[in-house]
Amino acid sequence: QVQLVESGGGLVQAGGSLRLSCAASGRTFSRNTVGWFRQAPGKEREFVAGISWSTGRKYYADSVKGRCTISRDSAKTTVYLQMHSLKPEDTAVYYCAVADLIGATMQYEYAYWGQGTQVTVSS
Numbered sequence: 001q002v003q004l005v006e007s008g009g010g011l012v013q014a015g016g017s018l019r020l021s022c023a024a025s026g027r028t029f030s031r032n033t034v035g036w037f038r039q040a041p042g043k044e045r046e047f048v049a050g051i052s053w054s055t056g057r058k059y060y061a062d063s064v065k066g067r068c069t070i071s072r073d074s075a076k077t078t079v080y081l082q083m084h085s086l087k088p089e090d091t092a093v094y095y096c097a098v099a100d101l102i103g104a105t106m107q108y109e110y111a112y113w114g115q116g117t118q119v120t121v122s123s
Contacts, residue, residue: 002026002112004096009117012086020081020117022096029053033104034079036070038092038119045095045107049081052102059105064090086121093118 008020022034035050049070050059058070069082079096094117097110104110 002098004098004112004114006094006096006114006117009094009119011120011122014087014121014123016086016121017082017084018086018119020083020094020096020119022079022081022114024077024079024096024098029077029098031100031102033059033099033102033109034072035059035097035099035104035110036079036081037095037097037107037110038090039095039116040089040092043092047105047107048094050099050103050105051079055102057103059103083119086119088121088123091119091121 003025005023032053033050036048037045038048039045047061051070051072067085072079096114098112099110
């Protein structure tokens with residue numbers, strides 16, 4: 001059973017930075033993608049970024065490309081999402097998720113989800 005625990009959310013002013021963490025446990029990862037999604041009030045959950053565990057290849061949504069960096073620490077089984085130049089429209093609950101395939105960017109491809117962490121960007 002995969003367990004995912006997100007942390008690092010909070011309140012930040014526009015233009016600021018945050019680093020989200022996703023600590024994973026319960027199994028070892030190989031041909032998996034660990035991704036970050038977000039859901040703003042009244043909107044559908046959307047893909048933000050993902051990283052293939054075995055290859056380290058990274059995937060980004062166009063809306064965050066250049067402002068976000070996803071990375072992993074294999075020893076800690078932790079994935080990070082570093083966000084810069086935050087905008088009010090980045091306000092959302094951010095979820096960490098794991099897919100049992102490489103290169104997953106669609107919500108339905110992810111089988112395991114964390115509880116989410118709130119990110120609020122004030123203008």
